Amino acid sequence: MSTPQRVLVLFAHPALHKSRTNRKLIEGVEALDGITFHDLYEAYPYLHIDVAAEQALLLEHDIVVFHFPFYWYSTPAILKEWQDLVLEHGWAYGHTGNALRGKRLLCVTTTGGREDAYQPDGHNRFTMRQLLAPLEATANLCGMGFLPPFVVHGTHLLDEDAMEHHHSDYRRILLALRDGRIDPERASLFPRLNTDLEAIFVDEEG
Numbered sequence: 001m002s003t004p005q006r007v008l009v010l011f012a013h014p015a016l017h018k019s020r021t022n023r024k025l026i027e028g029v030e031a032l033d034g035i036t037f038h039d040l041y042e043a044y045p046y047l048h049i050d051v052a053a054e055q056a057l058l059l060e061h062d063i064v065v066f067h068f069p070f071y072w073y074s075t076p077a078i079l080k081e082w083q084d085l086v087l088e089h090g091w092a093y094g095h096t097g098n099a100l101r102g103k104r105l106l107c108v109t110t111t112g113g114r115e116d117a118y119q120p121d122g123h124n125r126f127t128m129r130q131l132l133a134p135l136e137a138t139a140n141l142c143g144m145g146f147l148p149p150f151v152v153h154g155t156h157l158l159d160e161d162a163m164e165h166h167h168s169d170y171r172r173i174l175l176a177l178r179d180g181r182i183d184p185e186r187a188s189l190f191p192r193l194n195t196d197l198e199a200i201f202v203d204e205e206g
């Protein structure tokens with residue numbers, strides 16, 4: 001029996017009323033047992049982040065999910081502000097900064113660009129894993145494990161069936177993370193966490 005993992009989703013979409021893909025992805029996430037859903041733009045519309053509250057929330061969880069639409073090859077502004085303020089020296093990193101050690105970070109993101117654009121010879125010239133390197137380096141500095149990202153590409157081209165499929169994959173991944181049913185070593189062989197779900201699950205949910 002795996003130890004249950006407490007999962008914190010830090011969601012950052014600055015214009016949720018215009019969102020199609022992420023609005024679908026987060027449908028029902030709030031109601032999942034053992035998953036804390038925290039909408040950063042809703043909590044801090046003026047980006048005045050409550051550092052103590054955010055640090056307390058982090059301490060209560062084992063897996064942190066950054067969930068955001070990909071903006072300018074990076075995160076929306078609030079997630080950068082969150083990192084700049086919350087990941088304090090002496091708390092998250094540095095000699096006495098051990099608060100996040102042993103936890104894991106997962107990035108969940110959606111891109112307008114298609115998957116083939118995110119290749120060394122593609123339109124955007126870099127892979128998603130390369131572009132997410134600053135977040136991977138941040139996780140590393142804080143002693144956190146970094147999972148391959150969950151990425152939905154080509155958002156403008158997704159029909160209803162494709163959206164349902166990604167929504168279902170996201171839900172299954174969150175539940176599997178919570179239940180300790182994802183094998184991090186097998187997952188690390190894939191560019192995306194949602195490349196082949198059956199291959200990374202320790203066993204299927206009952």
Ligand SMILES: Cc1cc2nc3c(=O)[nH]c(=O)nc-3n(C[C@H](O)[C@H](O)[C@H](O)COP(=O)(O)O)c2cc1C
Nearest residue numbers: 019020021022069070071072073110111112113155
């Ligand atoms: C300010 C801004 C910057 C964007 N930058 C990128 C980008 O760098 N790469 C990309 O593939 N798509 C980019 N997009 C497209 C978004 O990633 C895409 O619209 C979003 O993931 C769709 O999700 P939503 O329906 O939840 O908004 C950008 C969109 C906006 C508004």
